Amino acid sequence: MSEPLESTLKPGDSYVQSFARGLSVIRAFSAEAPRQTLTEVAKRCGLTRAGARRILLTLETLGYVKADGRLFALTPKILDLGFAYLSSQPLWQFAEPVMQQLAGELKESCSAAVLEGGDIVYVLRVPARKIMSINLGVGSRLPAWCTSMGRVLLAGLPPAELEEQLARVQFHSHTARTARNLDELRTRIAQVRSQGWCLINQELEEGLVSLAAPIVDRNGQTIAALNVGAQVNRTPPEALLEQCLPRLLEAAQSISRLLQIKS
Amino acid sequence: MSEPLESTLKPGDSYVQSFARGLSVIRAFSAEAPRQTLTEVAKRCGLTRAGARRILLTLETLGYVKADGRLFALTPKILDLGFAYLSSQPLWQFAEPVMQQLAGELKESCSAAVLEGGDIVYVLRVPARKIMSINLGVGSRLPAWCTSMGRVLLAGLPPAELEEQLARVQFHSHTARTARNLDELRTRIAQVRSQGWCLINQELEEGLVSLAAPIVDRNGQTIAALNVGAQVNRTPPEALLEQCLPRLLEAAQSISRLLQIKS
Known part of the structure; x- marks a missing residue:
């Protein structure tokens, strides 16, 4: 592992950006906003509706978000991520x-x-x-x-x-x-x-x-x-x-x- | 919001895939493997070394992973994700x-x-x-x-x-x-x-x-x-x-x- 990691990726990299956006959508849900429409998520995360839709659907496909009519909410599968830290x-x-x-x-x-x-x-x-x-x-x-x-x-x-x-x-x-x-x-x-x-x-x-x-x-x-x-x-x-x-x-x-x- | 969400994205979509890989890297850390090298993460997640490097660096850039020499570990920032669910x-x-x-x-x-x-x-x-x-x-x-x-x-x-x-x-x-x-x-x-x-x-x-x-x-x-x-x-x-x-x-x-x- 001689190559320095830092040389391969920058904060402005599109992969970093898109992954960060995905995580920001997860973090947009809270006690104040447990269930949100696509428009609300887009607004809260500073995303376009198309961008928010793509991320919400990704999270839904992966089982981290569920949709009930027009409202999206997190599923308990999200806890797996925090649990990975705690158990480590x-x-x-x-x-x-x-x-x-x-x-x-x-x-x-x-x-x-x-x-x-x-x-x-x-x-x-x-x-x-x-x-x-x-x-x-x-x-x-x-x-x-x-x-x-x-x-x-x-x-x-x-x-x-x-x-x-x-x-x-x-x-x-x-x-x-x-x-x-x-x-x-x-x-x-x-x-x-x-x-x-x-x-x-x-x-x-x-x-x-x-x-x-x-x-x-x-x-x-x-x-x-x-x-x-x-x-x-x-x-x-x-x-x-x-x-x-x-x-x-x-x-x-x-x-x-x-x-x-x-x- | 008349367009059905399902029409815009498929599980095989590259964005879904890459986001899923990022989350799988988070989940690869556990009590058995709290600190891992790039090679170990790649192996555990079924990724190439280049792919694992990109994701680890993304997570490091976003503050969810820290590197100590050749070893990577999760940071407590990961808990924000689980907390989003619990508080919602x-x-x-x-x-x-x-x-x-x-x-x-x-x-x-x-x-x-x-x-x-x-x-x-x-x-x-x-x-x-x-x-x-x-x-x-x-x-x-x-x-x-x-x-x-x-x-x-x-x-x-x-x-x-x-x-x-x-x-x-x-x-x-x-x-x-x-x-x-x-x-x-x-x-x-x-x-x-x-x-x-x-x-x-x-x-x-x-x-x-x-x-x-x-x-x-x-x-x-x-x-x-x-x-x-x-x-x-x-x-x-x-x-x-x-x-x-x-x-x-x-x-x-x-x-x-x-x-x-x-x-």
């Missing part, structure tokens, strides 16, 4: 029992996420029972810069990659406590790096506090983050630190160890 | 709290699945705490004919569709109790249809018992199945029926009702 990550098998135990002991929901672009993507989630749990499923995204797992993942990046990420942050005051500018954000990330965990106190949403710790591979590189989230009225930040931090750090270390042994 | 199904939002309560009360894991091809595909799963839970994540598949949710989903099909499904069943004796032929399977499906629920006693795996009930839409059509699974030593079939069946049927009806009101 041995991490989550090791992590799940540890996270179940943690969530059970702490009676708080527990999640794991990885960094993707400027977002964290949830890869595993164990909801707390009997309380209103935070409604975030596997595959959902949140901006990294204002979430506890995101800060842990950002703190684990090499300096150059961190700068790239910071340059792209679009600040938005979710609450009065949200970091407002690069200086504030840098200070908070530096603190996470030095202490080895992150507490976010209502920066993303009023009432939501969360605590995250890194999962590291055998090279000491942060590859994922583990967190527990809670409601501030029930579990104020001090209680979260006192009751949950030691157990969260322990769980993150267990998962890291399992991963380092088995991978 | 309002059912699962309504179902999750009901399933969490059910799993908590019964102390057994609780899942929901839909029919896709001849398989059931898990769309939601609430694992039981503190026991070895059945290791099946969202997006994983099992053959419909020998699972409790599969039998419920098959029992809910119109006769012609059921016949299509039955014609494709490949019988395999997972255990001594597995249905061995079409006659046995038909009898068991008919029983499920008449009683409105399904008990599977170790037909798929020794030691595994499970109980499923249908989730129906406002037209009375079965659109998903709900189940609880247990270990036979801890929960024999009689106990499962006595302790779990009434609560499972109640939960399935609650979800069906929520769905009928809100969709």
